[in-house]
Amino acid sequence: MTDRSALVYRFFLYRALVAEGFVYPIITIYALAQGLTFAAVGLATGVFFLGILIGEIPTGYLGDRIGRRNSLILGAVLLSITHIGFAFAETLVAFVGLYAFWGIAATFRSGSADAWLYDILSDIEADAEEKASRDRMSEAYTHIRGRATGAFYVSAATTALVGGLLYEIQPSLPFLAAAVTTALAALVVATLPEPSVTQERESFSPAKARKALQVIVTDRRIGTFVLLSALILAVPETIEIFVQPVMLRWESVQRRLDRCIQGL
Structure with a gap:
């Protein structure tokens, strides 16, 4: 197995471990069982998406500063903490806070995973002729990203089935299982290299982020x-x-x- 193959399979493993499928089929009924109403669940879910909206640009900037790999590690650790929190949450305030935290934590991986893959493939193909390298790298990126997405969904579907069974045993178990797998995802990412282009590229400054946001708005x-x-x-x-x-x-x-x- 080549060095690239080893990296790719570890990336697949990361994507599978971070799927969080254990909690998907039970999180609403879990919240209702803790005494929340449908309106409260809707509020908490809305706060989750608000966290994503607010967190995308700041975490993108932070990811550019600390590196793609470190951003993925941080995101996986924060997700693990989130699920541990859900396992013990009992009030509306706790659920709203955890949903907001979950949304922000998710933004650490939203673009960094694809960016890491693209940049690491660029590093691998760096010694080849420029045009041939670019064509090869683009084709490899599309192929590998597609398979990684497949690994994510297969894992999500499989762990969702397990999550339902765990909920029957103990309602907090799916969240603890998700916490364990996302923590393992952080350990897997820690074995991956940081792309050299991340260190050489000019940082995405707050001024550039503000300009990009202006373009989106206007x-x-x-x-x-x-x-x-x-x-x-x-x-x-x-x-x-x-x-x-x-x-x-x-x-x-x-x-x-x-x-x-x-x-x-």
Whole structure:
């Protein structure tokens, strides 16, 4: 196995470990079981996305300052802390704070993972002829990123099934399992190198971040695209809040129907 292959497989492992699938099928019913209402769950979920919105530019700047790899490590550690917090959360204030923290923690990995992969492939192909290297690197990046995304979703689906079983044993177990896997993800990333281009590139300064934000706000086409994207993403995310409790109620109704049929 080549050096690149070793790095790629460790990157796949990182993406699989950071999927957080254990908590996806149970987080709403867990919050409801702690006494939160649907309105409170909606508030907490909204704060999560607000955390993402607020955190993207600052964490992107910080990631540029501390390096891609370190940003991924920090993000995984913060996610692990978040899930430990959920395992012991009991109040609305705790859930809102943890959702906000979760959203900000997620932004540390949102662009850094792709940036790390692209930059490390650039390093690997640096000795080749420039155009051939660029073409090879772009093709490899697309291929590897696609497989890494596949590893993420396979892991999310598998751990989601396990998360449901763990919840039946003890409601806090899915969060503790997610905390363990994200902590392991941090250890995996710690074995990866930092791309040299990160150290050589001019830092993304606050002034540049402010200018980029101005472009997003003032350019009508970009603003329209962002707004439409937000609306499209908001629909499934909003529906997801109600899927878990609805399924539980349907299961309860189905059990009652079965008892009625058996009594006939």
